[in-house]
Amino acid sequence: MDIDGGVNDHKESENLVYSMELPNDHVLLKERIVSHPLYDLLVNAHLNLLKESYCKVLDKLKEEMEKPMQETSDFIETMYSELSSIVGPSSTSDHH
The missing domain is CATH 1.20.5 (Single alpha-helices involved in coiled-coils or other helix-helix interfaces)
Incomplete structure (x- = not known):
């Protein structure tokens, strides 16, 4: 043992x-x-890649945030156009 x-x-x-x-x-x-002599180059390349990805994410976020505003604007334009066609051009010329 x-x-x-x-x-x-x-x-x-x-x-x-x-x-x-x-x-x-x-x-x-x-x-x-x-x-290592290439360490700084590697770190910079990695950071640039992160920056590039970050910018892509920000662009996508901007698009997503602008989408509801654009949809609202398109809806308002469509409704205005439809109302103008129903009411007639004489009423709409005062607002445009």
């Missing part, structure tokens, strides 16, 4: 060492990435 306990203790200590090394490896990897 001592042998099994010793093996488990060894595995636990290996896991502890590995988990302690992982953050350092992460930091080193991060430093290597940031120091």
Whole structure:
């Protein structure tokens, strides 16, 4: 039973060492990435892509917000035209 306990203790200590090394490896990897000569170019390209996507979303939002106003305006024009055709041109010339 001592042998099994010793093996488990060894595995636990290996896991502890590995988990302690992982953050350092992460930091080193991060430093290597940031120091790469093309890092700034990649970051700028990524930000430009986000800006482009953001502008597309804003354009779509603007279209969606303008749609009800345009539909209302079209409806009013249609109703005005229909009323003008019913009432006749003499009444509408005062308003136009």
